[in-house]
Amino acid sequence: MVLCPVIRKLVSKRVVLASASPRRQEILSSAGLRFEVVPSRFKETLDKASFSVPYEYAMETAKQKALEVANRMNVKDFRPPDVVIGADTIVTVDGLILEKPTDKQDAYNMLSRLNGKVHSVFTGVTIVHCSSKGNQLETEVFKFYEETKVKFSDLSEELLWEYIHSGEPMDKAGGYGIQALGGMLVEYVHGDFLNVVGFPLNHFCKKLVELYYPPPKDAIHHVKHDSIPSVETFEVLSDEELGSSTQRNSNVKLQGDNAFSSGAPGSLGKKEIHQDTMGEPVVKCSGDMESLTKFPSTLVELLDGFKASKAMFVACKLKVFDLLKGKAHLKAKDVADHISASVCGTERLLDSCTALQLLKKTNQGYSNTGLAEKYLVSDSEYSLHGYIMHANDHVWPLFTHLESAVKEGTNQNHRAFGKNVQDLFQDSYYHSMETKLRFMNAMHSIMKLTARDVATAFDLSRFRSACDLGGCTGTLAQVLIQEYPNLKVTVFDLPDVIENVSGFQPTGQDTSRITFTSGDFFKDNIPEADLYILSRVLHDWPDDKIDALLSKISDLCTPGSGLLLNEMVLDDKNRNRSAWLQSLNMLVQTEGKERSSYEYRCLLEQHGFRNVKIVQTGSLLDTILCTKC
């Protein structure tokens, strides 16, 4: 349910929250917003003295957080998200800006300053609209802030220290969390409570209304200035998609006359009428989002999803992007000749790829977009060609049996490929040279894309030796030795893999700190190391095999040794679409599954690992680091 209907304006957009704050994620998802979380890497080190007022500092920090994410995503995906939201919360008292405490003493200093006094909490918020022209990021930035006053009771030293020892202050501005234990310190709050918790939802909704529904002046007389206007009203009045201005004007009249009667023509969904706290009538909508959406674009996108995937797969398989590599422009007929296909079929494929923004079409013919040039040309550095071929030849046939997989709860290799899979790798991926190389190419290309994020999600510099179990072509190892000059990495994988890795090694990079060792991690001895790495391994296997593998690794570890897991982590709110679809993927092709952060934490703790930390990288692999205790 979405109480503020303007939120649904964002339904068809790719929205990213550039924040690691669990509070912000919760506030926005409770409001019905669907978004991805990509924590910002912007270091909060702006010179506070250069801002004349504290909220300017919070707004600027929020802006920099959002822009960093927009830029990073534009570089990575060659296309930015539609909207990036950044926020920064600060506490001000006695002319000082307080952010998150660095340690317990710092928390004590902050809380002592707040003790018995009124202070202000400011949250600066930035909404960045992104687009790209020729891969250059273009942004439109909207900023605002909200202030809430909070009064602390007179608190004893003992109570302050007890609170500090609870651990709660450490990730919170001013060293307290009003929403939890810290609520006990507070005598009163003036203003928006959620602003203190990290996100001023009410002001945010008003801002969205301002941005997406600028009301014609003559139509807003019944809307209070400080309320979130009923956007159902504005939508009828001003939404371009609804048609001509004449129609809109007639609706203005109609809305003005009928604003408070239910079921007005042009309304969508069920309306109910109630009075807001100031006695103003407000029209609210009930019903789910899709029933309210004028055009079910989300559903249409899903209906078309498989056609779009297959169009890209086929264009890759026929090497269309290779043919157009390096600014080549070709007419449909020339492409058809090269790929030995019909002209009419080729033309339709090329036009569809143009609509999907994989190709550009001009009078000179078709050419690759930057996205295709970077990721779809088969020999480009970050090519996803291998992964796409795996998706086309292996995953696609399995997904045609999804219904059976759901009914039976088992993988569908027997239906898709006519054979039972006892050993996933030998029977499925490595049964011929062709399938083996296809699978290695797929793993290589996906690792190329994610290795840097995975290698830098945590500081791994304390480790001297790492063993990447199932490390395939050594792509992660190559990035790890670049990032950590004192690290040596052993890549451990099946003999079938190790004997074919040479074709995947980089030229001109010193790889002397990487060793390839062949073996089966279930049956053979595993090399000793300070840090063990498992990337996309655990999700392949049933629980008993995972237990056997983790026990084996745990026995080899000494206290302080690390285990780095790289997997897609399922989130409670089902927002991470790729991870949930990957979960279906594991159902149709393996005996394994994807897991939530809670499930990983339990699994690792059962095997003697502690201090489990999880980073959602925003790319196709999340990463989990834990330590053997």
Ligand SMILES: Cc1cn([C@H]2C[C@H](O)[C@@H](COP(=O)(O)OP(=O)(O)OP(=O)(O)O)O2)c(=O)[nH]c1=O
């Ligand atoms: C005062 C107060 C702050 N906070 C939190 C809100 C913010 O998460 C945090 C302030 O730090 P921020 O730097 O604003 O945010 P963050 O580091 O948590 O996340 P990111 O930078 O990735 O966006 O303090 C509370 O949860 N409760 C409170 O009562």
